[in-house]
Amino acid sequence: MSGKESGYLDMELLRFTTAGSVDDGKSTLIGRLLFDSKAIFEDQMEAIEKASLRSGGEDVNLALLTDGLKAEREQGITIDVAYRYFATPKRKFIIADTPGHIQYTRNMVTGASTANAAIILVDARHGVLEQTRRHTYIASLLQIPHIIICVNKMDLVEYKQDVFEQIKSDVEGISSKLSVKDVRYVPISALVGDNVVDRSKNMDWYEGPTLMYLLENLHIGSDINRDDFRMPVQYVIRPQSKDYPDYRGYGGRIMSGSLNVGDTVKVLPSGFTSKVKTIDLFTETLQKAFAPQSVSVQLEDDIDISRGDMLVKETNGHEPVVSQDIDVMLCWFNERKMIPGGKYTLRQTSAEMRCMIKSVDYKMNINTLEHDPDDLEVNMNDIVRVKLRTTKPLFYDSYNVNRNTGSLVLIDETTNETVAAGMIV
Amino acid sequence: MDKYQINHLKELEAESIFVIREVAAQFENPVMLFSGGKDSIVMFHLARKAFWPAKVPFPLMHIDTGHNFPETIQYRDDLMEKTGARCIVKYVQDTIDQGKAVEETGVNASRNKIQTITLLDAIEQEKFDAAMGGGRRDEEKARAKERFFSHRDEFGQWDPKNQRPELWNLFNGKKNMGEHFRVFPISNWTEMDVWQYIYMEEIELPSLYFTHKREVFQRDGVWMAKAPFMQLKEGEKLEMRDVRCRTIGDVTCTGVSLSTANNLQDIIQEVAATRVTERGGRADDKRSESAMEDRKREGYF
Numbered sequence: 015m016s017g018k019e020s021g022y023l024d025m026e027l028l029r030f031t032t033a034g035s036v037d038d039g040k041s042t043l044i045g046r047l048l049f050d051s052k053a054i055f056e057d058q059m060e061a062i063e064k065a066s067l068r069s070g071g072e073d074v075n076l077a078l079l080t081d082g083l084k085a086e087r088e089q090g091i092t093i094d095v096a097y098r099y100f101a102t103p104k105r106k107f108i109i110a111d112t113p114g115h116i117q118y119t120r121n122m123v124t125g126a127s128t129a130n131a132a133i134i135l136v137d138a139r140h141g142v143l144e145q146t147r148r149h150t151y152i153a154s155l156l157q158i159p160h161i162i163i164c165v166n167k168m169d170l171v172e173y174k175q176d177v178f179e180q181i182k183s184d185v186e187g188i189s190s191k192l193s194v195k196d197v198r199y200v201p202i203s204a205l206v207g208d209n210v211v212d213r214s215k216n217m218d219w220y221e222g223p224t225l226m227y228l229l230e231n232l233h234i235g236s237d238i239n240r241d242d243f244r245m246p247v248q249y250v251i252r253p254q255s256k257d258y259p260d261y262r263g264y265g266g267r268i269m270s271g272s273l274n275v276g277d278t279v280k281v282l283p284s285g286f287t288s289k290v291k292t293i294d295l296f297t298e299t300l301q302k303a304f305a306p307q308s309v310s311v312q313l314e315d316d317i318d319i320s321r322g323d324m325l326v327k328e329t330n331g332h333e334p335v336v337s338q339d340i341d342v343m344l345c346w347f348n349e350r351k352m353i354p355g356g357k358y359t360l361r362q363t364s365a366e367m368r369c370m371i372k373s374v375d376y377k378m379n380i381n382t383l384e385h386d387p388d389d390l391e392v393n394m395n396d397i398v399r400v401k402l403r404t405t406k407p408l409f410y411d412s413y414n415v416n417r418n419t420g421s422l423v424l425i426d427e428t429t430n431e432t433v434a435a436g437m438i439v
Numbered sequence: 440m441d442k443y444q445i446n447h448l449k450e451l452e453a454e455s456i457f458v459i460r461e462v463a464a465q466f467e468n469p470v471m472l473f474s475g476g477k478d479s480i481v482m483f484h485l486a487r488k489a490f491w492p493a494k495v496p497f498p499l500m501h502i503d504t505g506h507n508f509p510e511t512i513q514y515r516d517d518l519m520e521k522t523g524a525r526c527i528v529k530y531v532q533d534t535i536d537q538g539k540a541v542e543e544t545g546v547n548a549s550r551n552k553i554q555t556i557t558l559l560d561a562i563e564q565e566k567f568d569a570a571m572g573g574g575r576r577d578e579e580k581a582r583a584k585e586r587f588f589s590h591r592d593e594f595g596q597w598d599p600k601n602q603r604p605e606l607w608n609l610f611n612g613k614k615n616m617g618e619h620f621r622v623f624p625i626s627n628w629t630e631m632d633v634w635q636y637i638y639m640e641e642i643e644l645p646s647l648y649f650t651h652k653r654e655v656f657q658r659d660g661v662w663m664a665k666a667p668f669m670q671l672k673e674g675e676k677l678e679m680r681d682v683r684c685r686t687i688g689d690v691t692c693t694g695v696s697l698s699t700a701n702n703l704q705d706i707i708q709e710v711a712a713t714r715v716t717e718r719g720g721r722a723d724d725k726r727s728e729s730a731m732e733d734r735k736r737e738g739y740f
């Protein structure tokens with residue numbers, strides 16, 4: 015197999031998402047990226063040409079490449095995330111094109127939660143709007159490692175440098191209050207194509223890279239936590255067959271860190287330790303495995319382990335916190351408001367339990383990015399800090415250290431809907 | 440890439456295995472839909488990887504339109520025998536015979552729509568609470584919108600305007616009695632990924648995917664295979680050509696492409712160079728702009 019793994023099969027995967035206010039041009043930009051990187055097929059192009067004509071447009075509307083639902087085409091807006099794919103010789107990309115409309119913020123969060131990078135669009139004519147601020151804040155809350163601010167529709171402001179510089183400094187004003195590490199700024203026109211894939215001829219004053227260059231070259235190798243080994247047990251594999259009478263494997267995806275045969279691991283919540291006997295992936299026997307691989311792990315000792323437990327390694331004194339009381343930043347998604355003191359089902363890694371909302375500490379004011387300790391009613395799209403009490407111990411890392419073991423969702427026990435996303439502080 | 444990174448195919452594989460294991464853990468009676476096409480072959484391969492050395496802990500199910508290429512059925516039966524997996528077969532013909540659906544007539548007749556009735560009936564009869572499908576988001580614009588875990592109401596319908604948020608890798612498979620889930624483990628794979636993966640993993644495929652001589656005719660610019668239940672329109676004539684299938688579906692609505700590719704490397708080259716999507720040759724999608732969304736709302740795959 016080694017020969018086959020070389021060359022063009024060896025590509026890195028980068029996941030990115032779009033964000034920004036309604037009509038800032040997110041879908042058009044994705045259409046432009048796909049079009050200029052020749053990822054659009056002839057029949058797709060024909061179909062959107064026809065649909066553009068039908069809706070009365072003069073030019074081909076590239077946003078129709080991602081706005082695939084009937085309701086979206088009728089209203090000319092994005093409602094739910096669309097996933098699109100393209101590859102260049104350097105990388106394979108998974109794009110989540112998300113809606114700008116506030117009503118669909120939950121779909122924006124859905125698309126952003128797994129992203130390595132977020133492209134936040136700002137309309138050059140309108141500058142920073144409330145949704146720009148909200149999405150920038152959400153991107154920082156979700157700890158998306160790379161943020162690219164694209165000042166779009168430069169064609170409508172005569173490609174003026176001062177417009178770009180003004181918006182750039184406005185966004186810097188916001189991001190200085192947030193914990194974002196890597197922020198870049200690019201002036202573009204999604205409609206015409208300036209600085210998307212090809213360098214603009216209309217903005218000599220801009221010396222930075224094009225959007226495509228950034229996407230191809232962002233350093234994503236350290237986006238994942240490589241230090242702390244964590245593997246939630248998803249499924250216990252017990253063939254009980256003639257060939258494998260005693261096989262007992264713990265199936266799961268490594269969420270962070272790495273594991274070697276012979277390593278000592280600790281099982282949470284029991285606290286027992288054992289050594290790794292084998293790491294299997296189908297007929298391959300591995301010596302080591304690391305995030306984000308899915309494997310089956312056998313231990314030397316017979317310990318009672320089931321779904322919801324977690325295998326961990328202690329490194330540099332880092333171990334998951336075990337507690338029934340947690341502080342969480344919560345994005346509320348549901349039309350039904352949060353019930354103070356209410357009980358919800360909580361899901362974190364492969365663990366599931368009930369929890370109670372003990373208190374709301376504050377609500378984020380999106381306009382000032384300040385804490386509001388007085389308005390504590392939690393409605394759809396609000397972002398709040400809460401204290402939760404769980405029915406059994408939760409083992410977690412803080413979201414800032416580990417996106418995979420520090421994230422949770424709340425589920426309404428009567429409707430079964432996912433009503434909130436949480437990041438453990 | 441350094442030694443602690445995996446390539447994009449391995450990462451997609453790891454994601455799909457994760458999803459399949461979630462299904463086995465969260466549902467009581469899941470099933471994996473199997474059509475005999477390359478996507479369901481890859482999905483089944485991933486399922487075997489997810490539970491090895493144990494057997495796949497759920498059955499497969501084939502909704503048989505009766506309009507198959509015989510090679511597909513042969514391949515399916517051989518694969519089940521080789522892997523010891525169980526495949527339930529449900530026939531669209533039975534749905535028609537029971538009077539639950541009326542067969543379309545005319546030269547463009549297809550059993551594609553009736554398939555949905557057979558599928559929903561089977562899910563209800565067998566009390567399946569989750570059905571995994573090999574649908575990929577890159578196939579079609581309505582599919583591009585679908586979650587990994589896609590909730591269906593008691594009528595099997597999808598509500599694209601009101602999907603559950605799906606964050607990180609936390610999947611919510613909770614539902615009320617009578618409702619079920621469709622799950623798409625290979626959502627994030629493209630056609631190219633599937634072919635590269637088949638090559639990397641040396642997965643055996645039905646011979647239809649490789650070049651062979653076949654009697655074909657042209658309809659609306661698409662090459663279609665001759666079959667006993669296919670009627671020719673005026674002006675259409677049969678010719679013998681070198682062809683292969685790019686997707687394998689119902690003979691009545693799946694086009695074939697002219698090709699002399701007889702190995703995976705050539706096919707990958709061909710996929711890289713083609714300028715139309717694989718569904719470009721499918722008559723079922725061409726019926727209207729929102730043909731796929733409409734069918735999906737009703738409960739199609």
Ligand SMILES: Nc1nc2c(ncn2[C@@H]2O[C@H](COP(=O)(O)OP(=O)(O)OP(=O)(O)O)[C@@H](O)[C@H]2O)c(=O)[nH]1
Binds near residue numbers: 077093202204
């Ligand atoms: N002149 C000009 N118009 C643009 C540009 N980018 C987008 N537009 C137009 O802006 C309008 C909105 O574009 P969309 O791409 O649908 O906006 P969006 O951000 O995806 O909107 P939502 O998804 O609904 O939030 C369309 O009419 C586009 O043609 C640009 O660079 N220049």
Ligand SMILES: [Mg+2]
Binds near residue numbers: 041042091112113114
């Ligand atoms: Mg849009």
